[in-house]
Amino acid sequence: MTQPESTQFAAEQIRNAIIAGHFKPGDRLVEQQLTDMLNVSRHPVREALRLLAREGFVEIQRNKGASVSAVDPHSVIDVYNIRMALGRIALDHLLSEPGRVSPSVLKQLEKLAQNSAKYAGLEDQSHTLMNDFEFQQAIIDATGLQRTMRYFSELTGDVRRFNNLLSVVYTDRKGDSEKYVVKLYEAIRDGDREEAQRIWQAKFHKAVERYLSLIKDMESDGARRPRQAARGKS
Structure with missing residues (x-):
């Protein structure tokens, strides 16, 4: 896959896991763990998390990394x-x-x-x-x-x-x-x-x-x- 395709693939997999409840609100989304799980490089995972943050599924905090957004x-x-x-x-x-x-x-x-x-x-x-x-x-x-x-x-x-x-x-x-x-x-x-x-x-x-x-x-x-x-x- 090209890098944009890898980013979209990673975003889709993470998004589906959040929707299904496999990742719960507040769960940390560690880049290295996601790269191992999805078998893609780290950059597409990082871009995927940024995309999901714009969609509201993920929250990214400085010095804390990414976590699943709350449902409030x-x-x-x-x-x-x-x-x-x-x-x-x-x-x-x-x-x-x-x-x-x-x-x-x-x-x-x-x-x-x-x-x-x-x-x-x-x-x-x-x-x-x-x-x-x-x-x-x-x-x-x-x-x-x-x-x-x-x-x-x-x-x-x-x-x-x-x-x-x-x-x-x-x-x-x-x-x-x-x-x-x-x-x-x-x-x-x-x-x-x-x-x-x-x-x-x-x-x-x-x-x-x-x-x-x-x-x-x-x-x-x-x-x-x-x-x-x-x-x-x-």
């Missing part, structure tokens, strides 16, 4: 505000003039909406998650706006990381499917821009509330454990 309320709000804004741009573009949403796109969105309702009844929620990512991206991709498409797609990795790290369990998938997927498809089909924007915003606000509640619970659990241990010792 600020990062969740930042990611979702951007994704929400990109969605508003997409819906405005698609629904500002009749006929911009092609029949093939509507057919794709209809199928994904039907899948959403079907997967909501399965015990395994992974199908629901993947279908929802595909549904959102299909709306964005329908615009043909290259930057909007790219930025939205890149931030999906952050959302997958939030889900994996916080062990999100979706308890009302049938209700969510109806309110946020089927109804959104119907609003797009009917050309109702105002309703589509309302549903999109409500969908993302609910996601933020869910994540922030889980982060608060994790912080509370972490605060309680030392006190419980201390009482046990006494």
Whole structure:
């Protein structure tokens, strides 16, 4: 591989490991260990870490090196505000003039909406998650706006990381499917821009509330454990 290809390869492998939770928040990312693991030279690894720092997956501190970034309320709000804004741009573009949403796109969105309702009844929620990512991206991709498409797609990795790290369990998938997927498809089909924007915003606000509640619970659990241990010792 060329050096740029090695950098992209290293970045992809490290990014995927962070998203999957193999590298946890706060874990140090030691260059020599990564070069041995990925079988690439040190320079591409260093450049990969800088790239991942720009993406928000890695934090680089002077004299301390690189570590995996924390998942905190600020990062969740930042990611979702951007994704929400990109969605508003997409819906405005698609629904500002009749006929911009092609029949093939509507057919794709209809199928994904039907899948959403079907997967909501399965015990395994992974199908629901993947279908929802595909549904959102299909709306964005329908615009043909290259930057909007790219930025939205890149931030999906952050959302997958939030889900994996916080062990999100979706308890009302049938209700969510109806309110946020089927109804959104119907609003797009009917050309109702105002309703589509309302549903999109409500969908993302609910996601933020869910994540922030889980982060608060994790912080509370972490605060309680030392006190419980201390009482046990006494």
